[in-house]
Amino acid sequence: MIKVVVAGALGRMGQESCKAVLKAEGMELVGAVDTREIGSPLGIHLGIADLDVTISDNLEKTFQELKPDVVIDFTRPGVVQGNIELALTYGVRPVVGTTGMSSTEIQHFQEIAAGKQTGALIVPNFAIGALLMIKFAAEAAKYFPHVEIIELHHDQKMDAPSGTAIKTAEAITAVRGNMAQGMPSELEKIEGSRGGNYEGMRIHSVRLPGFVAHQEVILGGIGQTLTIRHDSISRESFMPGLLLAVRKVMSLQHLVYGLENLLFE
Known part of the structure; x- marks a missing residue:
């Protein structure tokens, strides 16, 4: 016992x-x-x-x-x-x-x-589906190295980005390394609007009532995008x-x- x-x-x-x-x-x-x-x-x-x-x-x-x-x-x-x-x-x-x-x-x-x-x-995330999301995202990044992460949590969460988003970014970085994305000369009209920069990829944190724990990984390629998403709808x-x-x-x-x-x- x-x-x-x-x-x-x-x-x-x-x-x-x-x-x-x-x-x-x-x-x-x-x-x-x-x-x-x-x-x-x-x-x-x-x-x-x-x-x-x-x-x-x-x-x-x-x-x-x-x-x-x-x-x-x-x-x-x-x-x-x-x-x-x-x-x-x-x-x-x-x-x-x-x-x-x-x-x-x-x-x-x-x-x-x-x-x-x-x-x-x-353990940043105990949901088995979230762990599979991280695994699938890292595998996909071998072929789609341009990546952005959007994580969405309830408005009482104290830290941002989430531990799951960081773990996802670490797993993707292990595959693709540090890589510049987007326009080098892009202008943020509102500071932070492009999200946090982790080894070249952007991480965006949403905090609103109604959410529990959600994340999507968006991977972009020529003429196509791939989105991998996980939703925890209850604890x-x-x-x-x-x-x-x-x-x-x-x-x-x-x-x-x-x-x-x-x-x-």
Whole structure:
């Protein structure tokens, strides 16, 4: 039985994660950590009357008392870094869905995890369809190297561009390298209207109510375009990948960045 704690348990992704773990075979939800509703029964917030888990605001104490195998983190940038460090210190395997970390920070945690021989996963997107989108986009970029990425998320998302967009851009860059696109002399009448520039390709971030998580990769060629799009229309779409990550991390002794590195190995 895999003992799981969820950090950020009362957020939208946190609540969905708690429900998924409770339903999953071979897993036990032993703890929930958040900065809100401290001391209240988790079941009240999930609509589950007989759930014996109480909200705590102390992740270290939770690790000490409950000794979980895995912590699922859906907190926020600026908090997640300390949570990962704490988890690895206590030998708890972090499965992180919080985005916004730099490549330097990820490398730092890779070194710590390797030194402690403790499995860890940092996953920009748990949706299997999104991982396939990244894989297909990288393959298509071999033949259509002119690329722009448009990612669309709800208006409460704190970081831009999304971790998925960055992961997509990294995968495409590995295929085509840094490449200039468009008119060298183009003029932005409104600064930023062409989006962010990542190794020559443009990334555009949309933040509006009504969206969950969506992305399209537009590839252009002579006389044709190819669009690869993925839509998460509910947060349930992330749960099969999340549960897969919890199971996979148990057999790791290092940190893996991106679930596709385990899914398509």
